[in-house]
Amino acid sequence: MRYAERGYNLEIDLSRGGIERVETDPRLMELYLGGQGTAAKLLWDRVPPEAEPFSPENLLIFSSGLFNGTPVPAATRTSVNTFSPQTSLMAHSLMGSYFGVEMKHAGYDKIVIRGKSPDLVYLWINNGKVEIRDATHLRGKGTQETAALIKEELHDAKVQVAAIGPAGENRVYMASIDHSHASAARGPGPVMGDKGLKAIAVRGTQDIHTARPAELFEICLRLSKELYDNPNVGDWMATDEDDSFHHDNFSWGNARTRRKDFWSKELQGRWTRLKYDHMDRQTGCYNCPKKCHNVISWPGRQRFSYKCYGKDTYHMAAYQELDFSYDILGVAQELGLDSYSTPQVIAFALELLEAGILTDQDFPGMPSDVRKRYFYLLDKITRREGIGDILANGVSWAARQIGKGAEKYDHNTVKKFEQLPIKLGKVNPPYFLMIATGEKMSITQIEGSFPQDPLPTMEQRQEFVKNWAAVPHEKFKEWFLRWEKRNEISNEASCAITDWNEAMHYIDDSLGLCGFVSSFRGQFGGKTGYHVWNIPQLISLSTGLDFDKDKLWKTFQRIRTLVRAVNVRRGLRRRDERPPEDHWAVRNEATEQKLLGDYYEFKGWNSDGIPTKETLDQLGLNYVSDDFIKRGILTGNGGAPSRETSKEKGEQIESRGA
Numbered sequence: 001m002r003y004a005e006r007g008y009n010l011e012i013d014l015s016r017g018g019i020e021r022v023e024t025d026p027r028l029m030e031l032y033l034g035g036q037g038t039a040a041k042l043l044w045d046r047v048p049p050e051a052e053p054f055s056p057e058n059l060l061i062f063s064s065g066l067f068n069g070t071p072v073p074a075a076t077r078t079s080v081n082t083f084s085p086q087t088s089l090m091a092h093s094l095m096g097s098y099f100g101v102e103m104k105h106a107g108y109d110k111i112v113i114r115g116k117s118p119d120l121v122y123l124w125i126n127n128g129k130v131e132i133r134d135a136t137h138l139r140g141k142g143t144q145e146t147a148a149l150i151k152e153e154l155h156d157a158k159v160q161v162a163a164i165g166p167a168g169e170n171r172v173y174m175a176s177i178d179h180s181h182a183s184a185a186r187g188p189g190p191v192m193g194d195k196g197l198k199a200i201a202v203r204g205t206q207d208i209h210t211a212r213p214a215e216l217f218e219i220c221l222r223l224s225k226e227l228y229d230n231p232n233v234g235d236w237m238a239t240d241e242d243d244s245f246h247h248d249n250f251s252w253g254n255a256r257t258r259r260k261d262f263w264s265k266e267l268q269g270r271w272t273r274l275k276y277d278h279m280d281r282q283t284g285c286y287n288c289p290k291k292c293h294n295v296i297s298w299p300g301r302q303r304f305s306y307k308c309y310g311k312d313t314y315h316m317a318a319y320q321e322l323d324f325s326y327d328i329l330g331v332a333q334e335l336g337l338d339s340y341s342t343p344q345v346i347a348f349a350l351e352l353l354e355a356g357i358l359t360d361q362d363f364p365g366m367p368s369d370v371r372k373r374y375f376y377l378l379d380k381i382t383r384r385e386g387i388g389d390i391l392a393n394g395v396s397w398a399a400r401q402i403g404k405g406a407e408k409y410d411h412n413t414v415k416k417f418e419q420l421p422i423k424l425g426k427v428n429p430p431y432f433l434m435i436a437t438g439e440k441m442s443i444t445q446i447e448g449s450f451p452q453d454p455l456p457t458m459e460q461r462q463e464f465v466k467n468w469a470a471v472p473h474e475k476f477k478e479w480f481l482r483w484e485k486r487n488e489i490s491n492e493a494s495c496a497i498t499d500w501n502e503a504m505h506y507i508d509d510s511l512g513l514c515g516f517v518s519s520f521r522g523q524f525g526g527k528t529g530y531h532v533w534n535i536p537q538l539i540s541l542s543t544g545l546d547f548d549k550d551k552l553w554k555t556f557q558r559i560r561t562l563v564r565a566v567n568v569r570r571g572l573r574r575r576d577e578r579p580p581e582d583h584w585a586v587r588n589e590a591t592e593q594k595l596l597g598d599y600y601e602f603k604g605w606n607s608d609g610i611p612t613k614e615t616l617d618q619l620g621l622n623y624v625s626d627d628f629i630k631r632g633i634l635t636g637n638g639g640a641p642s643r644e645t646s647k648e649k650g651e652q653i654e655s656r657g658a
């Protein structure tokens with residue numbers, strides 16, 4: 001019997017209409033856990049590095065995390081992985097709510113989609129019965145409308161649906177896949193549209209077995225109570241009405257203007273009333289005691305939900321107030337657009353108009369009111385109509401296509417993806433490394449377990465470390481206690497901190513744990529629900545495998561190195577690992593490059609950011625080192641390639657996408 005996982009993937013070939021239930025190799029769970037870990041292995045094995053993101057060969061993989069559907073609380077993340085048309089690299093996307101759990105109850109750890117359907121279809125998975133159904137009547141429908149229509153068609157309100165809106169159908173790079181107050185963005189939406197797949201509907205009623213259920217249940221019951229009582233986990237922004245942090249510190253517009261004294265008590269009172277006058281309820285995800293989703297009904301609009309910073313992105317991009325976000329969010333979510341990158345793209349377009357790089361002729365019929373302009377551009381982008389066709393490729397590609405100096409306005413992307421609109425003074429070295437070398441492309445994956453700023457007094461620091469149960473080693477406490485100024489922390493500490501931050505993200509995303517109770521929350525102090533000390537026991541009890549902290553850490557290194565290898569094979573190199581030039585006001589190229597080089601060495605990567613043969617072989621990734629040597633990415637003795645080869649491969653990133 002297979003424990004925690006189901007042991008089967010559902011393989012769908014949309015070109016041929018093929019449906020297969022395929023047994024998986026049980027050893028993969030021990031090596032890569034599940035979720036994004038095993039998804040990276042599939043992408044490595046089955047998608048040749050030359051394959052374009054918009055090609056039938058590209059896979060679109062929905063993965064349940066290893067803990068999804070077990071009693072482990074807040075194990076709610078479904079990962080959706082593919083190769084992104086925006087970055088050409090592996091797209092990391094996570095959505096909460098119920099989808100991955102339902103998939104697993106239906107009997108599958110993953111849904112693996114390949115090929116392209118000649119016309120729009122949806123997938124109906126009802127335990128062992130799987131159908132590819134016509135979805136042409138759903139063309140152009142919004143994400144929630146699609147889910148409602150499918151449930152009606154199937155006569156089952158309990159079906160879980162993940163769907164794209166018209167933006168995904170039109171292969172807009174910022175398109176997301178939406179599912180019950182959660183969404184998967186950063187790459188998979190346009191790939192789902194390219195494959196002609198409108199939605200996946202799933203219903204599962206089968207049991208998920210665990211190796212030692214009684215012990216696991218007892219621990220999970222306690223964990224669930226602890227999470228419920230713990231104010232340091234979950235999204236505090238769902239209930240805390242003081243949002244001065246984002247508004248005073250993040251940049252408005254296209255990551256342009258900081259409004260340090262924007263927030264006031266009067267504003268807070270007004271916005272709180274606005275929220276509670278329009279909030280239907282707060283909801284959470286499967287088997288989680290927290291409630292992070294605020295569900296809002298705004299007159300004349302589709303009901304929508306948000307959490308954390310998600311409610312701020314539109315009004316901050318447009319220099320408006322919360323009522324504007326409430327007005328536009330339901331529309332944007334229904335179109336299936338990511339609220340993280342889309343507002344930046346629109347603000348970028350309006351900046352180009354103001355600068356005279358684009359002209360009124362590029363925006364025929366656009367209203368003069370800024371709010372209406374956002375709706376106008378949402379529509380153009382979704383339809384890929386006129387200038388919207390260029391903007392639909394995201395800021396980085398659009399800047400290159402427009403030219404005439406537009407490139408200068410592309411000042412907030414890394415590896416061609418829009419980043420959080422933050423501009424700071426001095427560099428925080430570990431966060432320089434997170435932004436430069438991160439391959440997950442989102443803020444929750446860049447922030448992590450270690451704080452971003454030192455605390456001002458020794459008493460505060462001592463209080464902080466007292467509750468820091470998550471630290472994998474005492475040295476992190478020592479570094480934090482001695483940390484006085486943001487930019488003054490040793491390279492040795494910075495490398496280890498980055499590694500720990502990443503470890504928790506990679507572990508969470510393979511197990512399906514929510515970052516709000518684990519990898520994202522440690523930085524703010526207090527106890528996180530999950531850490532390297534309690535996760536191994538949960539893996540052992542649910543899977544029956546012997547896991548301890550060291551084995552978990554090595555598993556993280558294996559998964560993280562494999563993801564790097566997947567992207568290296570598609571051209572990722574050191575020159576791509578640059579935070580935006582104006583991310584910090586005070587920069588020192590030599591210091592930053594030294595830090596980057598030290599980090600590569602710490603990770604066992606060569607000076608171009610490529611894992612060495614020795615590192616790969618130690619992690620059991622011999623198949624990767626063999627492939628790298630065959631392709632000339634590494635030389636026969638595992639050393640760095642010639643510069644020419646490196647550059648040649650690196651240019652693959654440039655040639656794809658737009």
Ligand code: SF4
Binds near residue numbers: 074096286291292517
């Ligand atoms: S902490 Fe919030 S976002 Fe995370 S699983 Fe629980 S309800 Fe969902």
